[in-house]
Amino acid sequence: MIKLQKPDSFYDVFDRRGPDAKTTHYCPGCGHGTVHKLIAEAVDDLGVQDRVVLCAPVGCSVFAYYYFDWGCVQAAHGRAPAVGTAVRRVLDDAIVMSYQGDGDLAGIGLGALVHAANRGERMAVFFVNNAIYGMTGGQMAPTTLIGQRTLTTPEGRNILGEGHPLGMCEIVSALKAPVYIERVSLGDAGRVMKARKAIRKALENQVERRGFSFVEILSPCPINWKMTPLEARKWLIDNLEPAFPVRNFRDDSASAPAAPPAPARPDDQTILDLFRSEKGDDFAVPARTAPLEDQMVKIAGFGGQGVMSAGILLSNCVIAEGVHATWLPSYGPEMRGGTAYSSVVVSQDPIGSPVVQNPNVLIAMNGPSLDAFEDTVEPGGLIIVNSSLVQRRVKRSDVRAVHLPVSEIARDAGVIQAAALVALGVYAEISGVIAIDTLRKVIPLSLKKKALVEVNLRALDAGIASYRALPAGG
Ligand SMILES: Cc1ncc(C[n+]2csc(CCOP(=O)(O)OP(=O)(O)O)c2C)c(N)n1
Ligand code: SF4
Structure with missing residues (x-):
């Protein structure tokens, strides 16, 4: 069911710093707010708000903890999967997720992500790929497209100097352990509904104690792409999607064994x-x-x-x-x-x-x-x-x-x-x-x-x- 109201998993007021900051800090047309809402709605529907621990990243979504009314841990840049691993090991019943941008996950945190995925850590990773370093003002990210102009590639990304965009779903697919891998897009309303489904599936896997789920969400950053929000959605569909095909890469959710309960810890x-x-x-x-x-x-x-x-x-x-x-x-x-x-x-x-x-x-x-x-x-x-x-x-x-x-x-x-x-x-x-x-x-x-x-x-x-x-x- 789609609720046209604020999910319970959001705070009523986004009470950030000082008396003036009570609204979202995201730019108009940014995809982060949409992804937040999809995650919050899924958690509401699954009835697991009290069990969630979200490992927040460094990046524009660093303030995730001001929005989500559940357990949040702020991880060092790129280390959310490692922090999630620690949370998982001590809180057997927690719904553990990490929320990360492309600089965070595919750049500085690539090692932490790959190893958590390879271990099949029981967690859901939400990877918001906007092909740029948003928070720091638009530098090239590992997922920046060939030819894409950024602050650090003013002439456009060049394969010779900067290499190819990293396909993270493709990399995670090369590993045996992950249970669910899907790339989705926020290009238009229909695509958002598919993203909603994928996010829900990853969280359902958590509830059912099934392994590592990875959802990559192609998301607009109008301000750093130097476009209007509408232009950004179109550019996403026309340019990001061909480079990062939107599709399911793996779904072993039905057959993956549920993790047995951890032995009780001694008092x-x-x-x-x-x-x-x-x-x-x-x-x-x-x-x-x-x-x-x-x-x-x-x-x-x-x-x-x-x-x-x-x-x-x-x-x-x-x-x-x-x-x-x-x-x-x-x-x-x-x-x-x-x-x-x-x-x-x-x-x-x-x-x-x-x-x-x-x-x-x-x-x-x-x-x-x-x-x-x-x-x-x-x-x-x-x-x-x-x-x-x-x-x-x-x-x-x-x-x-x-x-x-x-x-x-x-x-x-x-x-x-x-x-x-x-x-x-x-x-x-x-x-x-x-x-x-x-x-x-x-x-x-x-x-x-x-x-x-x-x-x-x-x-x-x-x-x-x-x-x-x-x-x-x-
Ligand atoms: C150890 C460390 N290195 C660099 C930075 C600077 N920094 C902050 S956010 C960021 C990039 C974030 O980009 P991304 O993960 O793509 O997230 P977005 O802001 O686009 O959502 C960088 C490099 C930092 N805070 N800490
Ligand atoms: S800089 Fe980009 S990613 Fe960051 S809040 Fe603005 S639109 Fe969103």
Whole structure:
């Protein structure tokens, strides 16, 4: 049934920035609005609005989330299929779709698209092909036609310099996994009705848990084609359609097997029990009872200082005490001697993101780390500085700074590689984030070489003793 009214899947008001922006931001005659409407109507009809997660692109449709009243994730340029893959893996029941332009999908994001298609990710990809980079003002796109004039091909696209237009349905058709592949057009009302059907089919496949669907929609960009909306529709039919034939490329929807439901994910208690049982029957640490403020920890230094293993150790201790933790490693691009840091988030509530942008705890194991991250620390936060290698003091006056020669302490204890562990012990001592006793129990389980247990524990104790011996305030 065709409804001549706003789909429920659209917000009532497109409340973008400020009081004045309450309408669509698309140019007159743009195809994006039409495609939005077709998708919103299909979702309404299928009754799945509450389950939709749309991975929005970079391009003119970057503001998709201002229009659609459902879950939206903004992906980096071209990476919507990769983000969709992640969403799919954690939300088994979601209706996952990506919405992408030609620069986004066929240019910068070609790899992400091809691999998602090749894996047969259970998602619907809506590819809006207007043969130009719309948002940035009309540069050549991978799908720009031979001879088509754009900002970057003022004489027209030339095969010799710029190659041939990429047929994305043709490329996706070369892969075995995709279930449904169709190219449609917005050239006139009849064509829009066919586009409507294809979009619906791709979403039905989602509802029925059937694989990867790809719908390419030839769409006008009057402003960058330098035409009126009517001229643009005609040009689309006369020029785009011959280069990109409108047709079905594959429809295995009826025969493709429906994905079985993913196994139920274990609850937090089960994960904790598993963790404890993996560590051995006699492993037990007291569960944490005192409330804990969220900790956003960055342990930064260079390779060989133990910044990664200190982060893992912290996370393991926290989990052993029954609290949530995430650990995220980050390595500099250098082969050797580059910066490396681990980010650890600790919270009594489930953690949404492992990224630590503004730590409330920074352990700076060398000078470049302090230089890079001192200003990012939250006011009132804690900075522990390895004064063996950092020549200067912390400049900030709105944070607590503790300067301790942790490399020397570790070396004197007999294990220079435990420098970050020494700093971690000091952090635990200052903050109470984990019990020192928990650290002492988890360290032996974390070390592959049992001969190193004793020296590591000695380094830990020496660090805590040095901290206690500091004048008040560190
Ligand atoms: C990493 C990165 N590179 C480049 C850009 C600039 N940029 C923004 S939109 C765009 C092209 C979008 O074109 P298309 O995907 O065809 O979508 P349309 O705007 O035509 O809908 C580019 C290159 C960016 N935002 N990020
Ligand atoms: S520039 Fe083109 S694609 Fe972008 S909103 Fe305008 S008409 Fe649409």
